[in-house]
Amino acid sequence: MFEKSTWIRLPRNVLVGHEVLEKTVDAVEELHLTGRPLIVTGEIPREVAGNAVRKQFEDRGHDPAEVLVEEASFAAVQRVIDAAEAADADYLIGVGGGKPIDITKMAADERGVGFVSVPTAASHDGIVSGRASVPEGTTRHSVAANPPVAVIADTGIIADAPWRLTTAGCADIISNYTAVKDWELARRLQDVTYSEYGGALSRMTAELLVDHAGSIKQGLEESAWIVVKALVSSGVAMSIAGTSRPASGAEHLFSHQLDRLAPDAALHGHQVGVGSIMVEYLHSGEHGEWRDIRDALAAIGAPTTAAELGIDEATVLEALTTAHEIRDRYTILGNGMSEPAAREAAEFTGVI
């Protein structure tokens, strides 16, 4: 008897492009989101987009409330929930980089209200996905939440954001190559549920980004367009799969472990990119495609070595040998790498 079922949660209105910020209220009204919005933003994102969004809602008679997010933490999520209660807000709008977007996503999920994502930087695929990542003490929680009902990604604003945020977004996409390989391996070895559509979309997204790597240049709005479209596509792959598997394999475990061992040393996307070089080497050996991944990262201007990440050799080796302990997700790391094997992979690929 056929008993499979799936529930795919996707954003409904996705606006990407030149001056789409001006269409924020239209996108919200079209969704029949009514009542009072709470705008959740950071200091810089408020200047580059938040104030304009607030004025747009005021001009259309929506009486928006606002709260500032300074750090990514569970306390910040609670402050936003409290602010939403105090303002009697009916839906939440996150305006900023990954920090305000994640906090808003979690607060909206907790309150059971709609969440609109207005990214001001294309630093990772969390701007469109149903996952949030929150540090707590020496650990980091990757939590599931509802994805945004709408995404408004203004490529003019994103093109003006610090370039390193954009190269981090590119590297997060390039890492899909190894994430899908790990997922396929887990299917073969552990009978893990696999989605052909989720896997194919994720791999194709990475391929398209690499094909366009030559046109991804600082200050070009077209570059922001290419990167945001890829981040949306990657987020959709995760929604189709109902897991972050299409975009998160051993290279993400490595990055999550670096977050514990060397908090705030480097951006998420940059860490997973470097991880992806080594994980590809583990999958396909010395003649495999790890050089293609390294060269694509280098072409975009993303780090390819531990030194470029600002992380020392010992920390890289510790992260590699302990990454498998992070979560119950089978990858090429299996039950763990020995120190000599980790050193061999990191040295052969030139990461250390």
Ligand SMILES: NC(=O)C1=CN([C@@H]2O[C@H](COP(=O)(O)OP(=O)(O)OC[C@H]3O[C@@H](n4cnc5c(N)ncnc54)[C@H](OP(=O)(O)O)[C@@H]3O)[C@@H](O)[C@H]2O)C=CC1
């Ligand atoms: N959901 C997911 O799947 C994932 C979530 N994350 C989470 O995302 C966060 C990291 O995201 P990231 O975007 O790198 O970090 P931030 O949101 O902290 O943004 C990085 C910096 O850039 C500033 N900024 C944002 N937009 C602009 C702009 N247009 N122009 C100039 N400066 C700008 C921010 O200002 P300000 O400080 O004023 O806001 C901040 O100082 C972390 O909290 C991490 O845990 C990471 C990976 C995956």
Ligand SMILES: O=C(CO)COP(=O)(O)O
């Ligand atoms: O960063 C992600 C995908 O790019 C999310 O993955 P995690 O589930 O590992 O947090």
Ligand SMILES: [Zn+2]
């Ligand atoms: Zn990622």
